[in-house]
Amino acid sequence: MHPTLKTALDTFGAYAQTVVAIEELSELQKELCKAIRTGIGDPENRDHIAEEIADVYIMLEQMEALFDVSEDVPLYRIAKIDRLGKRLKENAK
Ligand SMILES: [Mg+2]
Numbered sequence: 001m002h003p004t005l006k007t008a009l010d011t012f013g014a015y016a017q018t019v020v021a022i023e024e025l026s027e028l029q030k031e032l033c034k035a036i037r038t039g040i041g042d043p044e045n046r047d048h049i050a051e052e053i054a055d056v057y058i059m060l061e062q063m064e065a066l067f068d069v070s071e072d073v074p075l076y077r078i079a080k081i082d083r084l085g086k087r088l089k090e091n092a093k
Helices: 003-038 043-066 073-092
Strands: none
Touching: 003 043
16 A cells, blocks of 8 residues: 555544545546546546546555455456456357
């Protein structure tokens, strides 16, 4: 975990940072909805989405630490990508 994010979690606490994580997820949702509404290729949407994705990654790193799942998440990620790949291969038949 990035040391600044560890300090943020220690300083602001589990409750506050969990609320911020939920807020940041909502902000990304809003930008994605806006992109669908106004145009996926709009460069302004691109910048806003990049910023909100960065915010979400920052908060997800803290949530991984808070819930002590940093070692589990990559395993789930690999398994889920593998499952998706198998589904795509099945669909291609
Ligand atoms: Mg944000």
